[in-house]
Amino acid sequence: MVVFVKLILTAFLWGGTFVAGRLLSDGMGAFSAAFLRFLLASLCLIWIMYSRAGGLPVLDKKGWIGVWLLGATGVFAYNAFFFTGLQTVPAGRAAVIVSTNPIFITLLAALFFGEKLSSRKGLGICLSVTGATIAISRGDPVSLFTGGLSGGDFAIFGGVASWIAYSLLGKRMMGFLTPYAAITYSCITGTIMLLPFAIYEGMISDFSSYTVNHFLCIAYLGVLGTVIGFTWFYEAINTIGASRSAVFINFVPVAAILSGWFFLGEPLSLSLLAGVSLVVAGVYLTNSAAKRNA
Template sequence: MTRIYLKLVGSAVLWGGTWVAGRILGTYMGPFSAAFLRFALASVFLYVLTARMEGRAPKLARQDLPWLLLLAATGIFAYNALFFAGLRTVPAGRAALIVACIPSVVALFSGLCFKEAFPLPRIAGIALSFAGVGLIVSGGDPAALTTGGLSAGDLCIFGCVASWAAYTLAGKKAMERIAPYSAVTWSCILGAAMLLPPALAMGLWRDVAAAGPVAWGCIAFFGILATGFGFSWYYEGVRAIGPTKAGVFINLVPVVAVSLGWLILDEPLSKALALGGGLVLSGVWLTNRRAATQTR
């Protein structure tokens, strides 16, 4: 079990770095080009890795195709198109702290969809997480949301929350019949195929021709480390300890993202960001504390 926990920590740390890499890559190419190149590279890497880990090439059974298409549509196509689009205007740390409420969203829908326990501490934790997100997006003035509303970038990041929650919950059901590496590999391949048409329509070849060493370095980080290893390790955790407990490890993502955003991108650390982030993470802890205690 220690090995599973270490892999979940590793995936969270790698994903924390994606927020900074996404901000950098967004200055070199459009969101669909970036997302397609990420998963085109990841698909090749994962196909070879899966063949090595499972002793055979990943199989695509016809009866598993609906689940794999759902994973590809939510966790690959939707999440990454929204991820790169949002990061063009939203600071890495701010975006990562909004996405930090994913475990609370997963817990909410796990209770509704899978009839998991839904006690009062979990309800309070979810409410606390959402309050923290409200503080972050309002810049410390929640009343401003009623007048200025949310920016297009913020809406994209909220879309990331919804799509990743759906991806995690669908993954729990998919893991009942598909090995983790095969599921991730085929969802990446299918997701890359979904991303290709809009990428071509929005200037993929132009972006490829203009990309320099920094852009290709970010794509390599996304495709091999953050996607190849990060996704595989995360799904091993989902299968071993369930989506709610595995989702707790995502709490490390915003910590890494905020730290790297401050160190590398010189992003400010405001009081509203710190307080809102604290509320989000405290709410996530409260949401999952009871479930973790009951499983020990």
């Protein structure tokens, strides 16, 4: 039960990152924001590792390759694709594309890790994706795609592919690394990759212009959105499997809309409530199916 509560809270923490990211877009570049977010997260995670385990575990060559791949997929590539796509793709449309994550993660987890894939689980995934789509499109899903697929759309799909790779690699890495160790190493390696792009973007010259609100948003993204969110998600993958954890990603766009309503005054609608209901039903079906097959 605890793992499911943590997954729901993680979805809402990640939903709140859309609000923080929107606030950061006024006066801070995408790579600068990503670098500062993961720099803070890395420092927090290193402190946690030293206070709890006396330091980071020593990695062999295979381990180093793994954590660099985690940093490249879940930190660097995901942020690069995501922020590039959001330059031209509306946030709602991007969130619908991101909500396809569970479908591919479930299929690939079944292929590579032997996780069971039943018709009930498939129905649950379809319901939750449909619910997220209805919520974001305000009841008119077709309107999201009437313009066809643009280069920005493909960039968001690149982010989806990056997250899928990150989730599946994380499952493999936790055979010999704890969630905190895996996340810490991936944040460190991803931060190193982001640094030259942040400098090129002008982070150093613009630093004096950043406001208190900018740093509060970075703190939210780094501590809540990254340290706590990533840790809970990894723990869930290790406990209940990749596909069962991934379906909770569908709560993220719904949580983003609720966060926008609460913090930014964006309106709620009947379609949002209907979407939330379908997401909850989908999550229930997916996890009850997995429990039956366990």
